[in-house]
Amino acid sequence: MSNTIPNRQVICETLMELAKDDRDIMVLASDSRGSAAMGPFAKAFPDQFVEVGIAEQNIVGIAAGLAHSGKKPFVTSPACFLSMRSIEQIKVDAAYSNTNVKLVGISGGISYGALGMSHHSLQDIAVTRAIPGLAVILPADRHETKRMTQALVRHEGPVYVRIGRNPVEDVYESADGEFVIGKAVTMRDGTDLTIIAAGETVRVALDAEALLRDMGVSCRVLNMHTIKPLDEEAVLRAARETGHIITVEEHSIHGGLGAAVAETVIQHHPVPMRIFGIPDEPAIAGKTAEVFRHYGISAENLADAALRLISRKRQERER
Numbered sequence: 001m002s003n004t005i006p007n008r009q010v011i012c013e014t015l016m017e018l019a020k021d022d023r024d025i026m027v028l029a030s031d032s033r034g035s036a037a038m039g040p041f042a043k044a045f046p047d048q049f050v051e052v053g054i055a056e057q058n059i060v061g062i063a064a065g066l067a068h069s070g071k072k073p074f075v076t077s078p079a080c081f082l083s084m085r086s087i088e089q090i091k092v093d094a095a096y097s098n099t100n101v102k103l104v105g106i107s108g109g110i111s112y113g114a115l116g117m118s119h120h121s122l123q124d125i126a127v128t129r130a131i132p133g134l135a136v137i138l139p140a141d142r143h144e145t146k147r148m149t150q151a152l153v154r155h156e157g158p159v160y161v162r163i164g165r166n167p168v169e170d171v172y173e174s175a176d177g178e179f180v181i182g183k184a185v186t187m188r189d190g191t192d193l194t195i196i197a198a199g200e201t202v203r204v205a206l207d208a209e210a211l212l213r214d215m216g217v218s219c220r221v222l223n224m225h226t227i228k229p230l231d232e233e234a235v236l237r238a239a240r241e242t243g244h245i246i247t248v249e250e251h252s253i254h255g256g257l258g259a260a261v262a263e264t265v266i267q268h269h270p271v272p273m274r275i276f277g278i279p280d281e282p283a284i285a286g287k288t289a290e291v292f293r294h295y296g297i298s299a300e301n302l303a304d305a306a307l308r309l310i311s312r313k314r315q316e317r318e319r
Contacts, residue, residue, distance in 0.1 A: 007145040007163040008076075008106050009037040014149040015074060019045050025153060026066055026073040028052055030059045035165075036076035036106045056081045060089035060101070067099040072153060079105025079162050080112065083124035094158040095134040102152050103160045108138075109200070109250035110283055110291045111165035117282040121162070126255025128160040129228040135159040135181055136228040138199035143172040144225060147179035155181060162199065164250075166288065169203050171223070184231040190220035193244035193306050196235070198224045198257050201248045201276075204292070207299035212306055219306065227257055232264045239269040244309045246302060248276040250292075272312065274305050 019025040019041070028050045033039050042049040050066075052059040056077055063073035075082070082105045083090075094101045105124060112119035129136045137159060139145040145163065152159060159181075171187065187202065188209045197205035202223045209219040220242055222234055238245060245265060247258035258275030265271060276297055284294055292298060 004167045005142060006037065006165060006167045007139060007142055008035075008165070010142045010145040011074075011076075011104060011149050011163070012037045012041050014146050015153075016041050016044055018150070018153050019048055022072070022153065023048065024070060024072045026050065026071045028059050028063055028073055028075045030054055030056050030077040030081070032077050032106065035078060036104070038076055056085040057089050060086045060103070061093050063101045064089075064093040064097060064099040067101050072100060072102075074102045074104055074152075076104045076106055078112075078119070079108035079121035079124055080119050083121055083127055083160070087127055090128070090134070090160070091131050095131045098133055099158055100156050101158050103158070105160065105162040107165040108162035109164060110278075110288055113286050113288055113291055116285045120283050122250075122252045122278050122283060123255070124160075124162060125227055125249075125251050125257065126259070129255070129260065133158060134228070135226065137161045137181065137226050139163060139225055140199060140202040140223055141168055141171045143170065143175040144179065146175040147177060148225070151179040151181065164200055164288070168200050171202050171206060182226045182229040182231060184234040185223040185225065186220065186234075187223050188219065188221040190218040191242055192218045192310055193246065194220040194222060194238035194242045195302060195306070196222045196224050196238070196245060196247045196257065196261055198227060198249055200288075201250055201297065204297060204299055204302065205248055208302035208306070211299055211303040215303070215307070217306065217310065224257060224261075227260055230260050230264060235261055235264045236269050239265050239271045244272050244306070246274045246276065246305055246309070248297060248302060250297070251277050253277040253279060272309050274309060276302065276305070
């Protein structure tokens with residue numbers, strides 16, 4: 001695979017590989033086969049593809065019915081619509097009924113940057129992680145996306161996945177290894193503080209770690225690809241061993257990764273924390289890099305915040 005392909009294409013290619021031997025794999029689209037890069041799957045496996053049209057609520061119900069019939073449905077629909085228009089069906093048909101439906105929110109976060117708030121999905125993690133029984137996953141790059149897709153085919157139960165639209169820089173060297181739902185990945189180890197990221201912000205966290213390393217700061221980086229169930233053990237180990245935590249996400253600062261980490265930390269091992277994300281306002285329109293830059297989601301800002309956290313703690317100890 002080229003390192004310039006988006007995660008949505010990886011999902012298509014991986015499902016095509018697996019669908020050859022597993023006729024139960026189904027893909028559903030809501031007039032979104034192009035956006036989801038599922039055109040090749042539809043062409044190669046027409047009997048395993050369902051085009052629902054612009055009917056996001058129906059697509060979840062149809063997928064639930066297929067799952068109850070023994071199929072393994074993957075719903076591919078824009079995250080902004082899937083997570084908002086279909087939330088009742090996700091709650092009842094998928095989660096409450098514990099159906100084996102994989103909900104893939106494509107073009108998530110600010111992927112549709114120029115289209116503004118109607119097409120941004122910056123509240124989807126907050127909403128979906130509050131639904132009992134629904135796992136929530138954000139893969140970091142093409143390699144992790146492939147491992148995740150393979151794992152989801154094997155996994156029984158409802159899952160909401162959010163991926164972006166554009167190619168993302170690699171954070172892994174290959175697709176080798178196992179993807180474990182609910183288990184964070186330590187990308188870098190460190191003792192002075194921890195940066196916890198998910199999805200496309202894992203790359204930002206790794207770049208911040210490199211800056212801090214050059215300044216003599218030992219920074220741990222956790223890829224929290226699964227927001228729910230959260231790897232509380234990894235979070236609390238980071239709190240105990242590094243004493244400071246920064247989270248960074250392509251989501252509202254309310255209810256997402258930062259909130260999930262803070263809920264765990266404050267109840268079991270309080271430490272100084274900073275949450276980086278989109279503030280409580282309609283996000284500006286623009287390309288992903290432009291929006292990230294506007295809201296300070298950058299390696300430089302993370303490194304600066306890390307230095308301030310560490311400095312503040314040292315000053316408190318000296319008093």
